[in-house]
Amino acid sequence: LSERLTGVFDQITGRGSLSEKDVDAALREIRVALLEADVALPAVKDFVKRVREKAVGEDVIRAVAPGQQVVKIVHDELVHLLGGEGEPEGLHLEGEPPVAILMAGLQGSGKTTTSAKLAKRITETQRKKVLVASLDTRRPAAMEQLAQMAERAGVASLPIVKGQSAVEIAKRAMSAGRLQGYDVVILDTAGRTSIDEEMMGEAAKIAEIARPRETLLVADALTGQDAVETARRFDERLKLTGLVLTRMDGDGRGGAALSMRWVTGLPIKFLGTSEKIDGLDAFDAKRLAGRILGRGDIVSLVEKASADVDQDKAEKLARKMAKGKFDLEDMRDQLKQLQKMGGLSGIMGFLPGMNKAMKGQMASAGFDDTMLKRQEAIILSMTPAERAKPDLMKASRKRRIAKGAGVEVPDVNKLLKMHRQMADMMKKMGKKGAKGGMPGMPG
Numbered sequence: 001l002s003e004r005l006t007g008v009f010d011q012i013t014g015r016g017s018l019s020e021k022d023v024d025a026a027l028r029e030i031r032v033a034l035l036e037a038d039v040a041l042p043a044v045k046d047f048v049k050r051v052r053e054k055a056v057g058e059d060v061i062r063a064v065a066p067g068q069q070v071v072k073i074v075h076d077e078l079v080h081l082l083g084g085e086g087e088p089e090g091l092h093l094e095g096e097p098p099v100a101i102l103m104a105g106l107q108g109s110g111k112t113t114t115s116a117k118l119a120k121r122i123t124e125t126q127r128k129k130v131l132v133a134s135l136d137t138r139r140p141a142a143m144e145q146l147a148q149m150a151e152r153a154g155v156a157s158l159p160i161v162k163g164q165s166a167v168e169i170a171k172r173a174m175s176a177g178r179l180q181g182y183d184v185v186i187l188d189t190a191g192r193t194s195i196d197e198e199m200m201g202e203a204a205k206i207a208e209i210a211r212p213r214e215t216l217l218v219a220d221a222l223t224g225q226d227a228v229e230t231a232r233r234f235d236e237r238l239k240l241t242g243l244v245l246t247r248m249d250g251d252g253r254g255g256a257a258l259s260m261r262w263v264t265g266l267p268i269k270f271l272g273t274s275e276k277i278d279g280l281d282a283f284d285a286k287r288l289a290g291r292i293l294g295r296g297d298i299v300s301l302v303e304k305a306s307a308d309v310d311q312d313k314a315e316k317l318a319r320k321m322a323k324g325k326f327d328l329e330d331m332r333d334q335l336k337q338l339q340k341m342g343g344l345s346g347i348m349g350f351l352p353g354m355n356k357a358m359k360g361q362m363a364s365a366g367f368d369d370t371m372l373k374r375q376e377a378i379i380l381s382m383t384p385a386e387r388a389k390p391d392l393m394k395a396s397r398k399r400r401i402a403k404g405a406g407v408e409v410p411d412v413n414k415l416l417k418m419h420r421q422m423a424d425m426m427k428k429m430g431k432k433g434a435k436g437g438m439p440g441m442p443g
């Protein structure tokens with residue numbers, strides 16, 4: 001998204017407030033980006049309208065590039081739409097035990113996996129006694145699947161009795177829950193490949209018996225528009241209380257989440273982030289907004305950067321990078337900025353220009369937060385000439401520098417190697433266009 005936007009936003013500079021024309025141009029691009037992220041059209045329209053109202057006439061903040069400012073407005077509105085910044089709404093499990101949680105959703109959406117994950121999570125974080133029960137009489141091995149996952153997670157599961165209907169199992173689960181003193185009973189239902197009346201009817205009956213405190217719709221984040229229709233239909237019949245989006249570890253941008261939230265108004269409660277039992281995250285609106293925007297958490301980075309980073313230096317460095325120049329003095333500036341912005345680990349994940357290979361390269365070069373200060377000390381022990389032309393460094397100079405910084409010569413060598421790698425990387429990023437390559441650096 002931001003690559004698209006850069007072009008538009010480069011033209012909005014130095015004016016007192018964001019004009020209607022500027023904002024509209026930007027919003028056209030945002031519209032496309034949201035559609036590409038699989039957000040449903042009505043939701044997109046509504047969203048764009050809201051952002052427009054907010055953005056037009058807004059004072060241009062001098063410290064940030066106007067483009068970044070609009071991205072921030074878009075982002076904030078996304079966060080708002082997704083449920084706001086506060087604590088994510090957890091599960092409501094108050095009431096007379098056993099409290100039931102009903103898991104609904106299409107086949108393969110991740111209900112069984114999520115049931116086991118939730119059971120483990122509730123057991124561990126709330127110290128409650130949890131029982132899981134599979135009501136899936138459709139798929140031959142479905143009940144065994146849940147029982148096995150529960151066992152691995154160290155959670156109790158209802159003994160399997162063949163030949164019972166889903167409704168009968170639900171009754172048995174609730175009475176077992178009562179008799180055996182469980183706080184929570186998680187009911188994992190059967191899904192279908194698509195919604196049909198029979199499934200809905202069955203689910204409604206189960207709900208009547210178990211009177212679930214939570215009815216969670218489990219949906220696959222990778223399914224786009226269909227998810228919205230699914231959510232609508234389930235919500236009509238089941239009085240859903242929340243959404244769980246699975247496969248957030250996949251390539252999808254999570255636009256479906258936004259659409260489902262928009263259509264149902266339901267809180268998104270959890271995100272499934274792997275096939276493993278611990279792969280369940282509490283929902284975080286800010287993080288998902290960043291993902292839908294396609295720039296990770298670039299927005300908060302912008303917030304920090306605009307407050308802390310010396311704009312002049314950043315500009316100078318951006319120009320040098322574009323020319324493929326990056327000396328040790330630049331590296332020192334860079335190290336300082338990294339420290340200001342929460343350290344390297346806080347930033348690496350979010351740089352759009354930084355791919356896995358580059359990250360690996362930096363990690364293998366021993367470039368981590370604890371080293372930042374030491375690196376700076378080494379550079380400070382060099383003369384300006386040495387900083388400008390690291391190639392000139394001879395053994396005697398290295399010894400002097402090491403002594404000055406209180407380190408060993410291999411540390412100096414390491415730093416020089418790291419600098420060469422960074423310079424290489426900068427060159428690559430510079431070639432891709434210095435634009436948006438690094439935070440706080442205007443294109």
Ligand code: GDP
Nearest residue numbers: 107108109110111112113246247272273274275
């Ligand atoms: P159900 O039919 O709704 O019960 O779906 P399952 O729980 O059986 O999950 C279907 C498949 O999706 C299984 O292979 C799971 O391992 C996988 N799965 C579920 N949740 C996630 C997730 O959050 N991430 C990934 N990568 N896979 C998941």
Ligand code: MG
Nearest residue numbers: 111112136142
């Ligand atoms: Mg299942």
